[in-house]
Amino acid sequence: MKMMMNDIETPALSAASAHHETLVAPPETPMHLLLRRYFKSRIGTVAAVLLVLLIIVAIAAPLIAPQDPYDLATVSIMEAEHAPGTTSSDNKITYLLGTDGAGRDMLSAILYGLRISLGIGVTSALVALVIGTCIGLISAYFGGKVDALLMRIVDVQLSVPTILVALVLLAVLGQGVDKTLMALVLVQWAIFARNVRGSALVERSKEYIEAAVGQGLPARRIMFRHVLPNCMAPLIVTTTNQMANAITLEATMSFLGIGLPQTKPSLGLLISNGFDYMLSNQYWISVFPGIALVLLVVSVSLVGDQLRIVLNPKLDA
Amino acid sequence: MFEMLVKRALQSVLVIFVMSILAFVGINLVGNPIHLLVAPDASLEEIQRASHALGLDLPMYEQYLRFIGNAFHGDMGNSFVFNRPAIGLIFERMPATFELALMALLLSAVIGIPFGMWSGLRPGSRVHKFAMGFSILGVTIPVFWLGLILILVFSVNLGWLPSGGRGPTTSLFGIDVSFLSWEGIKFMLLPAFTLALHNVALVMRMTEAGTREVAVQEYVKFARAKGVGPMRLMFRHIAPNVMIPIVTVMGIEFGHLIAFSLITETIFAWPGMGKLIIDSVLQLDRPVVVAYLMVVLLLYVMINFAVDMLYLILDPRLRAKSA
Numbered sequence A: 001m002k003m004m005m006n007d008i009e010t011p012a013l014s015a016a017s018a019h020h021e022t023l024v025a026p027p028e029t030p031m032h033l034l035l036r037r038y039f040k041s042r043i044g045t046v047a048a049v050l051l052v053l054l055i056i057v058a059i060a061a062p063l064i065a066p067q068d069p070y071d072l073a074t075v076s077i078m079e080a081e082h083a084p085g086t087t088s089s090d091n092k093i094t095y096l097l098g099t100d101g102a103g104r105d106m107l108s109a110i111l112y113g114l115r116i117s118l119g120i121g122v123t124s125a126l127v128a129l130v131i132g133t134c135i136g137l138i139s140a141y142f143g144g145k146v147d148a149l150l151m152r153i154v155d156v157q158l159s160v161p162t163i164l165v166a167l168v169l170l171a172v173l174g175q176g177v178d179k180t181l182m183a184l185v186l187v188q189w190a191i192f193a194r195n196v197r198g199s200a201l202v203e204r205s206k207e208y209i210e211a212a213v214g215q216g217l218p219a220r221r222i223m224f225r226h227v228l229p230n231c232m233a234p235l236i237v238t239t240t241n242q243m244a245n246a247i248t249l250e251a252t253m254s255f256l257g258i259g260l261p262q263t264k265p266s267l268g269l270l271i272s273n274g275f276d277y278m279l280s281n282q283y284w285i286s287v288f289p290g291i292a293l294v295l296l297v298v299s300v301s302l303v304g305d306q307l308r309i310v311l312n313p314k315l316d317a
Numbered sequence B: 001m002f003e004m005l006v007k008r009a010l011q012s013v014l015v016i017f018v019m020s021i022l023a024f025v026g027i028n029l030v031g032n033p034i035h036l037l038v039a040p041d042a043s044l045e046e047i048q049r050a051s052h053a054l055g056l057d058l059p060m061y062e063q064y065l066r067f068i069g070n071a072f073h074g075d076m077g078n079s080f081v082f083n084r085p086a087i088g089l090i091f092e093r094m095p096a097t098f099e100l101a102l103m104a105l106l107l108s109a110v111i112g113i114p115f116g117m118w119s120g121l122r123p124g125s126r127v128h129k130f131a132m133g134f135s136i137l138g139v140t141i142p143v144f145w146l147g148l149i150l151i152l153v154f155s156v157n158l159g160w161l162p163s164g165g166r167g168p169t170t171s172l173f174g175i176d177v178s179f180l181s182w183e184g185i186k187f188m189l190l191p192a193f194t195l196a197l198h199n200v201a202l203v204m205r206m207t208e209a210g211t212r213e214v215a216v217q218e219y220v221k222f223a224r225a226k227g228v229g230p231m232r233l234m235f236r237h238i239a240p241n242v243m244i245p246i247v248t249v250m251g252i253e254f255g256h257l258i259a260f261s262l263i264t265e266t267i268f269a270w271p272g273m274g275k276l277i278i279d280s281v282l283q284l285d286r287p288v289v290v291a292y293l294m295v296v297l298l299l300y301v302m303i304n305f306a307v308d309m310l311y312l313i314l315d316p317r318l319r320a321k322s323a
Helices: A002-007 A011-016 A018-023 A030-038 A042-059 A106-142 A144-158 A162-173 A177-204 A207-214 A219-256 A267-278 A284-311 B002-029 B044-054 B060-072 B086-121 B126-140 B143-157 B182-215 B218-226 B230-268 B273-282 B286-314 B316-322
Strands: B170-172 B175-177
Touching (some): A030 A042, A042 A106, A106 A144, A106 A219, A106 A267, A144 A177, A162 B273, A177 A219, A207 A219, A219 A284, A219 B143, A219 B230, A267 A284, A284 B126, B086 B126, B086 B286, B143 B230
């Protein structure tokens, strides 16, 4: 316990206990070890830094964006379709990435779009994670008919291409943030459920679970306090990858006009809006949001790849 | 083997059955299409008459039973927009989608397999690094954005290739195809590559991993010691064992390509099934949406089933085990 505390000490405290550490080098905590192994990879490090930066600018968008792109008072149609680097007519802001067809500053629109894309991707993956985990645990713990039924549902769900499920759902429900979220959760939960069930089955056959059952602990406690923590490693990797998938799928649906409404312009919608202008070579309206989207998706999935390598127990040596 | 065959077949039927209910009920919850079909100044009586004629006044389960009964006869109802059988509309556009998907599959084999094998045989080489970088980008880049960039570069800026549409087609056994004339191929290149990218990356990665695994095995070392030339070693000794999983993946991916072609078709205005479905969703053309879903699912499930069976045939070890 003392060792664990050392890691989270403030500098002042650790200075006070410095003489202690010089005598005995504290053994590494698992977290430390993981971090050290994670940052050994150059690509993993770059991806993590990039992702953190993107998250920060997405959260801070209202503070750092040169313009509020959805405040009609600040956006003027007279400023439409300016090339990157143009200065606004009142000399107040320079449109570093140009303006779109409605006269919005692209940089600001991208920062706000990043916020929406990231928010929807992360939220949907987390909700799917919670639902899928519960179903996977129930399936693995109870086995038998419950398991058979739940896994058949998972099979059916996974044997339909994600884009078709999302398409039908959005065709039925119509556009909207909540509906897009629902569609994204629906196409993702089954992956988590199957994943968790697989790891949980392995854990369930181990002796510590038998011991917990023998002690008469309630099922819920065994599932969430004993089985689940030991299934976390693959789950973290899946969650990261699913976030990347969800962001891409949302962007795709919005691009096709069946995702988010125009009032919530995610990166996909920004790209879609710029499509028509692109054919007349006003590339910036589509290309820059696209670059932001690619950076976001690639950094999330590279972090996921690196986590998979780091968390793989087979590589523990 | 027989047991597995029956199990998979039953599961396939279940998938289609469940999805048909979900799709039908789901789609029918969206607004009443009758308001799109009758004149805006139609009287209540006229609306009722039209509803009755189309069967829209029946309870949902009866509509579904009618739909299933008709579906078995190949009748999926008339499109509200075109006033023609929905299934006909889909079959008309199917060759265009198939051609694009096949071209994409071909591209992924032609690009993915050689690069994958080369990098598998020479890990750490420049080709290997390029291939791995490419495959990471290939699976993560959003398809629709790639399509836009290709249009921007090759159509808008360089002017080499058309930005959309299908262009001239040649008739082959009564089916219009693009690949027989250079003009037609020019229209197909960008959409086919866009559609193929994910697959190219996937095939490249799998071939690389497979080759690396196979290339160090004893029998390959033995063949090399025996004096087998590098070409023969690669094509006769290594390739067959690498190819089995690749063939299965390509089979399954064909189903995926057909489903995901709707993105590519929308970007490039390619007149296939995918573009039809997006238009139909936006126009609330229920019968076409339902018919499309059923046709694509049926294809998808049948392809997966066929691939599973193919796997049994290709891999003698599985056959022996289940016999």
